[in-house]
Every structure is written in structure tokens, then in C-alpha cells.
Amino acid sequence: MADTCTVYILKSNMGELESWVTVDAESMYLLPSQQSNFLITINVPSNAGDHDYALFLQFKAKPKHSDYVHFDGNTQWIIVDNSAPQTPTFTVSPTSYTVFVNNWSSYDIRSASYTIYNHSSGINGIKSYTIALKKTDNTPVGSPLTKLAADNNYYTFSQLSANTGYKVSVTATDLAGNVTTKEIATSTPPAPPSSLTFSNITYISATLSWAASAGATGYNVYKKVNGQPSVLVNNSPVNGTSYTINNLEPNTSYTFF
Known part of the structure; x- marks a missing residue:
């Protein structure tokens, strides 16, 4: 039977983040050419400030009949984002029976660095936008619409009442789940004669x-x-x-x- 090899993940080399990390198994036995994965869970403390934290990952292996072998380390960055995004900007254009919401945009300085290298996660640190409409007495009109940041940034609320006041809100959600909302009051004009x-x-x-x-x-x-x-x-x-x-x-x- 082929000799096994014990592979270790070196938590002690993780520095200040060692206490944040839970590993499903700090070592495992592997046969030659066998592959496996360590499951790493990162538990960010609630009092961690906005910062990019370096997590250094390094492994070593101990073949059954030889000395330890150390592998090159790799640094992963943990981005902690407790800050809300910038207040969204957008325009509103009413007609007698519709309200057109257009060109919403926001930015989150903490999450933006991640979306630069991971385009599928969002744009400018923003994961999604939620667009909602309600009457002036705050009665909702229909259901809010949530669109990913990569989707088109316009929407038309239709089948509205002429000569009626409404409130349009856009909520920006960053990658960490922080939100910021802006609301604009508008009114549909009277119906054509x-x-x-x-x-x-x-x-x-x-x-x-x-x-x-x-x-x-x-x-x-x-x-x-x-x-x-x-x-x-x-x-x-x-x-x-x-x-x-x-x-x-x-x-x-x-x-x-």
C-alpha cells in the first residue's frame, strides 16, 4: 500500500486573524496524487473596524518516511465593510399614467476594491438596487423591484393614476449588506383632455x-x-x-x- 502523507494548514502563521478562523480539520491524510480541500470559516468580530485584513495561508506536509515539506504561502485579503454606500442618485420623469426611474447609481468605497477584481459580484461596491413606489400617504404601490448592479438601471412604473402624488425610492445595497436609500417626491400630470x-x-x-x-x-x-x-x-x-x-x-x- 502506498505511503500516506499528512498535510497541515498552519493556523499559527495567520497572525492576528488566527482567532477569526475555524478550520474543519487542521490536518488530513492523503495518498499520493490524492486531492482534498480544507474548509475555512472566517468569523469576523462585530467590533472589527473598516479595514483590509491580511490572511496568510500556508501549508506543510509530512510524508510518512521523510521530513516536513513547507509550501509557499499565499495572502488573502479580508475586506471588512461596516459603512453604508453613498446616497444613490437617479432621475424621475412622470407622465399622466407612468413614472420613469432612470440612471440610478451609487458607490461604496470599502466594497469597491473587491468588485474591481470580481466583476460578477457587483459594480462600484454595490451588489443591487431596490426601486419602490408609494403614494404620498406611504401606501405601497405594487411590490419593490430589486435589480443587480450589472442590470440595466432604468424602470417604468405603469398603470398609475393621473394627477396623483407619488414617492420614488432607490435603495443601494453593498456587498456587505449595508444600505442607503434616497426618496424623491413626484406627481403625475393631469390626464390629456x-x-x-x-x-x-x-x-x-x-x-x-x-x-x-x-x-x-x-x-x-x-x-x-x-x-x-x-x-x-x-x-x-x-x-x-x-x-x-x-x-x-x-x-x-x-x-x-
Whole structure:
């Protein structure tokens, strides 16, 4: 039977981190060409400050009939991160029935060094973002959405109510689980007016009427002709629900909105 070899992990060489480390077995017997793994658990003390701690790993082997053999050591870095990320930045763009949240971003100085070399873990030290919407009375609207930092950084909340106040929040979570949240208040504008009708049509004028839109304090009327860009017709917002358009060209097709 082939001689066995005893392999040891040298906890005493780990320096100040020795007390943090638990190893499933500090030595194991191996046959020639056999492979195995040591399971190392690192228990970071709750009072450990933000710092990059060096963990020196070294092994030695004792063949059954010869002296100890030491292997080259390897240093692993333990990044302790107790600090919250920077407050997220993002933009909010409402329409009558949607709120578009765009370009959220944050940064965590402690975790960032890890994501530089481990791209799959996050970006700029941030693991994920959680986007949430609620009404002004803090009633949630739908469920929060969590996206990895590597995902696209935009989202549209849809099927909302027109002329309504909302609060949008973005929470950044770093690799250590620390979080920072920013909230922006916004309001959807009134719904576009409905039931547009024409009356009093002459060869140079027409009156456009519409149903009032809740929350609207004024209206603008635009016209398009022959595929040209739209043009604002009124000089100041219309307070009522009708407007007479003059100076039209006879025998011409117009689009009004």
C-alpha cells in the first residue's frame, strides 16, 4: 500500500486573524496524487473596524518516511465593510399614467476594491438596487423591484393614476449588506383632455371643445398641417374647455390636439 502523507494548514502563521478562523480539520491524510480541500470559516468580530485584513495561508506536509515539506504561502485579503454606500442618485420623469426611474447609481468605497477584481459580484461596491413606489400617504404601490448592479438601471412604473402624488425610492445595497436609500417626491400630470369635438366650422375658423381633465389649470392647443411639425396655437393657456382657431386656410386638412 502506498505511503500516506499528512498535510497541515498552519493556523499559527495567520497572525492576528488566527482567532477569526475555524478550520474543519487542521490536518488530513492523503495518498499520493490524492486531492482534498480544507474548509475555512472566517468569523469576523462585530467590533472589527473598516479595514483590509491580511490572511496568510500556508501549508506543510509530512510524508510518512521523510521530513516536513513547507509550501509557499499565499495572502488573502479580508475586506471588512461596516459603512453604508453613498446616497444613490437617479432621475424621475412622470407622465399622466407612468413614472420613469432612470440612471440610478451609487458607490461604496470599502466594497469597491473587491468588485474591481470580481466583476460578477457587483459594480462600484454595490451588489443591487431596490426601486419602490408609494403614494404620498406611504401606501405601497405594487411590490419593490430589486435589480443587480450589472442590470440595466432604468424602470417604468405603469398603470398609475393621473394627477396623483407619488414617492420614488432607490435603495443601494453593498456587498456587505449595508444600505442607503434616497426618496424623491413626484406627481403625475393631469390626464390629456378627452372628447375633442369641432363646431362652428367656417372656411377660415373652427371651435375646438373638450371634456375637462381633473387637476388641469389650463390647456394648450396645437395644430399640424401637411405633415409639418406641430405648432402652438394659443398665446397663453386656455382656462376653459373650448377655443376658437382663426386664420385657417380654406380647403386644408388640419390635425389638432
